[in-house]
Amino acid sequence: MKHFDLIIIGGGPIGIACGLEAKKNGIDYLIIEKGPIVNSLFNYPVNMQFFSSSEKLEIDEIPFISNEAKPKRNEALEYYRRIVTSNNININLFEKVNTIKKENTTFFIETSKQSYAASNVIVATGFYDIPNMINVPGEELSKVSHYYKDPHFFAKQKLVVIGASNSSVDAALECYRKGADVTMIVRSPEIGKRVKYWVKPDIENRISEGSIKVFFNSTVKEILPQHIIIDTPEGEVSIRNDYVLALTGYTPNFDFLQKIGIQLSDDEKKHPKYNDQTMESNIPGLYLAGVICGGMDTHVWFIENSRIHAKTIIKHITSNRPSVS
Known part of the structure; x- marks a missing residue:
């Protein structure tokens, strides 16, 4: 030794x-x-x-x-x-x-x-x-990842991004620009305050124009093979979905x-x-x-x-x- x-x-x-x-x-x-x-x-x-x-x-x-x-x-x-x-x-x-x-x-x-x-x-x-787990049914499905690598993979796919940090925002923007149909699920009422200052206006503008959909004050209830169920201020919502990026830190x-x-x-x-x-x-x-x-x-x-x-x-x-x- x-x-x-x-x-x-x-x-x-x-x-x-x-x-x-x-x-x-x-x-x-x-x-x-x-x-x-x-x-x-x-x-x-x-x-x-x-x-x-x-x-x-x-x-x-x-x-x-x-x-x-x-x-x-x-x-x-x-x-x-x-x-x-x-x-x-x-x-x-x-x-x-x-x-x-x-x-x-x-x-x-x-x-x-x-x-x-x-x-x-x-x-x-x-x-x-x-990764910080969100601890909901379906989190173990192969469609769910806690790490994001390359936006090309998600082209022409219905993608849900969970979170509003730098990693979540980067993933949402990159995948949207490669042709993904992106929906963000954000627990807080707005995009995170620590998001890079040159990126924050970009994501806010894409949300405002409807290019990227977002549910604020919302949480994931269950992930299914072809859908994701979320709790929103307006009640439970089911979204058809191919992949989930749970970028929650x-x-x-x-x-x-x-x-x-x-x-x-x-x-x-x-x-x-x-x-x-x-x-x-x-x-x-x-x-x-x-x-x-x-x-x-x-x-x-x-x-x-x-x-x-x-x-x-x-x-x-x-x-x-x-x-x-």
């Missing part, structure tokens, strides 16, 4: 930033990622455009050059992939971490492929892996955090316990980085304001272990 000074769980932008910082400080590290490089970004919609400008997505002051001020998914994949390959980052891909246990001062990590030991661990696992893997001993707040926010000056959790030597720090408040931490976690954590590790060269 190989022993590392540091094992980083998650190969997204923040996990990579932690690896870069560890390498610069002479720390023997390994990143373990259950999918490809920046797995969450890889699973974003093919045409997705970031809210942030390219310089705010940079890590380790490595320039991110994009065609527009706000880069798209393919440009981000190229940027982070080149960082990993050009810097020879030590990363194991398509390897899932199953358990982390601490005995005395050593962490023992079991994965889908092998076992490791480490003096320190960083959990930077994001939140995109577990995602949640961190709280079960994983609790199994490894990280304490969560007792309220619905489930904020993990950590020292905001060092990012160290309630378990000495185990650190949190990135969006995982926000619990259910997944909009609080993102790449541009959590990339600093890498420097904060590595500084704390090196200051407490002066023998590390």
Whole structure:
């Protein structure tokens, strides 16, 4: 069993930033990622455009050059992939971490492929892996998806999009423009306030002109093979339907955090316990980085304001272990 000074769980932008910082400080590290490089970004919609400008997505002051001020998914994949390959980052891909246990001062990590030991661990696992279920009959049908990839698939289909966030609005607009008959089901009385400012007028105009239908203040009651039943302020409505995109957000893997001993707040926010000056959790030597720090408040931490976690954590590790060269 190989022993590392540091094992980083998650190969997204923040996990990579932690690896870069560890390498610069002479720390023997390994990143373990259950999918490809920046797995969450890889699973974003093919045409997705970031809210942030390219310089705010940079890590380790490595320039991110994009065609527009706000880069798209393919440009981000190229940027982070080149960082990993050009810097020879030590990363194991398509390897899932199953358990982390601490005995005395050593962490023992079991994965889908092998076992490791480490003096320190960083959990930077994001939140995109577990969708928020709407918990209605029929949600398990093959016509229902909690992830959206490519609008071409939905051309000439009757598509229902559940939600009014950035992902829902992007999907509705893109699929409408590829020829889908789009209906949105929105629990609130309006399109979400956090929708990208250059997209919000577009969706509101398409709704106003009737190109995209919408039911506000409405919820899904049941999904059937050829219909969807919704509760609206005017009563129950049945809509003929081919596909459903339930884009109602995602949640961190709280079960994983609790199994490894990280304490969560007792309220619905489930904020993990950590020292905001060092990012160290309630378990000495185990650190949190990135969006995982926000619990259910997944909009609080993102790449541009959590990339600093890498420097904060590595500084704390090196200051407490002066023998590390």
